[in-house]
Amino acid sequence: MSHWMFLKTKRSYPMQAFPVARFGVLRNMVLGRYATSRLGINDTVYGFRPTLHWYSPYLGYGEQWRCTLLLPTKSFQLAWLADMPFEDWRRRPVSIYFRGNPRQVWGRRGDDLRDKAKPLMSVIPGANILGGGKVPAETYAEELQSSKFCLILQSDDPQISRFYDALAAGCIPVVVNDEFLLNAAPFADRLNYLGFALHIPESQFSDFPALVMHLTYNMQEARLRSMLAALLEARQILLWSHPQSRTAAWALSEASHTCSHD
16 A cells, blocks of 8 residues: 555656656655555564454554655645735635535544534534535635635545645645544644644534634634645645645655664
8 A cells, every 4th residue: 555655656746746866766765654444464563463353443554664654645736726815815705614425434433523514504604514426626626715714524544635635725724633643644743734724633523513613713813824824835845736846855855864774
């Protein structure tokens, strides 16, 4: 799984992202890490099986090959918006946005969170919580770009692409996923995710979804300005397709720091 994920990154960004002279070194020493609920293998360090079932209620890693890094996933290309002033962001008509089928994720935790999100449509002013199947790409992009906050709920994979779609559209992520910072946040030891994304415990959202969202969209303007500025800066680090992307440079730096033992 890790090998496939890194090959996907190589295939999408072979020349544009990585310096050619250094890419061969990176290819031979680093793999992109990928968290999964499928822990159907033995623990190679202590020799026990981490779960009795093929699927685990929480996510983790299988055997790591050589040196592994956690890299950002690819964002939805049409969602991209250039840096915007705070005043333009503040005028977006949708306060909180989420689109997704009510039951299309693995495990009860993800389903329960989606069930809790549905009633927000009738409670939160300007909320746009949508179900149903797939919509045209242009519709999805327009919905993202019209929203101030984007709900990022726990799903099959903690490294969900919705997070990067929200960044591309300038929509502040509201992450309701207890495992995101632990398992799915690239460069987390160097990048302050709390500065540009809200992180809500799953239990708090499940118990008081409307109250949590009320606190979200009623934050003081000074903090909102700070978060948007931090988000626009973080996009250069986390979005491969950003015109001034630093993702590959950060990946190489991370590889040098993490994988070199000289």
